[in-house]
Amino acid sequence: MKNLSITLVHGTWGNGFFRQGGTRRRWFNAGSPFVDSINQYFGEANIESFIWSGRNSFIERNNAAISLAELLSSQRDRYPDRHQLIISHSHGGNIVLRSLEYINYETNKIFIVTLATPFVEVFSASLSYRLNKALYHLRYLWIYMILIELIVGGAILFWVSNYDFIQNKFADILAIAFVGLILFISIITYYVFNDNIAVYENFSRERIRLLSQQSSHGPLSRFEGKLLILRSIDDEAALTLAVGSIGAKLSNIVISLFGFPLFHLFIFSYLLLFLAFVIESIFKVRLFTDSIGTFIMIIVMFSFVSIIIAPAIVLLTTLLSAVFQSVFGREILITPLICEVNSQSVPDNSEKAHIVTLVRSPHKSLRHGLYDHPHTVPTIEAWFRDNCKAM
Numbered sequence: 377m378k379n380l381s382i383t384l385v386h387g388t389w390g391n392g393f394f395r396q397g398g399t400r401r402r403w404f405n406a407g408s409p410f411v412d413s414i415n416q417y418f419g420e421a422n423i424e425s426f427i428w429s430g431r432n433s434f435i436e437r438n439n440a441a442i443s444l445a446e447l448l449s450s451q452r453d454r455y456p457d458r459h460q461l462i463i464s465h466s467h468g469g470n471i472v473l474r475s476l477e478y479i480n481y482e483t484n485k486i487f488i489v490t491l492a493t494p495f496v497e498v499f500s501a502s503l504s505y506r507l508n509k510a511l512y513h514l515r516y517l518w519i520y521m522i523l524i525e526l527i528v529g530g531a532i533l534f535w536v537s538n539y540d541f542i543q544n545k546f547a548d549i550l551a552i553a554f555v556g557l558i559l560f561i562s563i564i565t566y567y568v569f570n571d572n573i574a575v576y577e578n579f580s581r582e583r584i585r586l587l588s589q590q591s592s593h594g595p596l597s598r599f600e601g602k603l604l605i606l607r608s609i610d611d612e613a614a615l616t617l618a619v620g621s622i623g624a625k626l627s628n629i630v631i632s633l634f635g636f637p638l639f640h641l642f643i644f645s646y647l648l649l650f651l652a653f654v655i656e657s658i659f660k661v662r663l664f665t666d667s668i669g670t671f672i673m674i675i676v677m678f679s680f681v682s683i684i685i686a687p688a689i690v691l692l693t694t695l696l697s698a699v700f701q702s703v704f705g706r707e708i709l710i711t712p713l714i715c716e717v718n719s720q721s722v723p724d725n726s727e728k729a730h731i732v733t734l735v736r737s738p739h740k741s742l743r744h745g746l747y748d749h750p751h752t753v754p755t756i757e758a759w760f761r762d763n764c765k766a767m
Contacts (some may be wrong), residue, residue: 378551381451383460385444387466387493390430393581403747404464410747414463417757421456426453428471434498434705438590440471452481452508457657461760463749469493473593473723486601487763489756491746492608495619495723498587501716584675584715587707597725600635602763605731606746606755607721613744617701617719623700624717725730730759 384404389401403410404425414421426447428440448460464472469490476483596603701708704717722731732750747751 380627382461384425385464387468411755446476463489465491484600489604494590498591593723603729620700620703627697
């Protein structure tokens with residue numbers, strides 16, 4: 377068809393994970409089975425492949441959308457009477473929809489086809505009460521450190537004062553050194569958490585606002601052309617994103633349920649331990665230990681758990697949440713808890729879209745590779761011709 381320009385847009389890692397290309401023909405390359413099928417059904421069409429970095433990144437996809445809009449505008453300037461058919465695969469569909477924001481001409485001659493696209497948008501999250509509490513205590517962890525230092529130091533020095541210094545010289549030195557270590561950790565934690573967490577939160581909020589803007593499908597509501605959504609059952613990419621969503625949700629639940637109580641549990645344990653040794657010293661009864669060495673070992677154990685293990689559990693769970701959500705885009709690795717990601721097989725504001733679900737074919741490729749499905753190109757061709765007749 378001479379009055380038709382076809383643009384092919386690949387998805388994430390379209391040229392391979394390391395973008396090395398190689399000798400393998402990709403679905404959007406000339407001579408591939410998909411391109412040959414396009415030529416068969418549409419005649420000798422004007423086909424152009426749009427190549428972008430393929431990185432799993434919201435920012436990269438937005439930059440690609442800007443470049444795609446420039447390419448489409450150039451096609452329109454050169455051939456104003458042609459229809460424009462854009463066929464995109466996977467995240468290439470998000471790029472095409474995002475490019476509508478940057479197109480400054482009428483879109484009534486644009487036909488968009490998406491193949492197995494997970495339509496992804498980022499939103500700023502409204503944190504639950506428990507999750508807010510967990511993050512609050514992470515931010516002010518240094519206060520807990522100072523409290524621990526006071527309780528531990530007081531307990532140790534109080535106990536040491538009841539013994540002869542010469543007979544327990546090693547225990548005294550160990551106690552003083554341990555108190556100094558706790559104080560040092562408290563100071564370091566203060567500077568790391570108190571000074572930097574606020575900066576991180578402000579940076580993350582601004583970053584989420586930017587990602588939300590760059591992933592928006594808002595222009596679709598103003599789209600005057602036609603949209604065909606082809607999807608498959610149990611698409612591997614869609615299942616991967618679903619696993620990412622479930623994993624992130626479970627991680628946030630763990631943080632909410634355990635992050636906040638853990639800090640209180642260990643502080644409460646310290647208070648009980650301190651009270652027990654005060655009772656031992658005053659009433660000369662043995663509740664836990666027979667020697668200051670045993671007492672110091674118990675203090676060391678509790679300090680290790682509260683200073684290292686408790687925060688590590690929360691931080692590790694936060695990291696897992698980030699890893700799970702990063703399947704949508706690598707930027708979320710550093711903003712996991714304050715954003716939500718919406719991933720659907722059909723975008724919002726898609727009332728004009730024609731949706732077709734293709735059942736599994738005997739072809740051995742992954743279901744995500746809809747460009748290999750034998751019914752894909754015939755479905756696109758029939759939909760395009762029907763809409764051209766209706767215009």
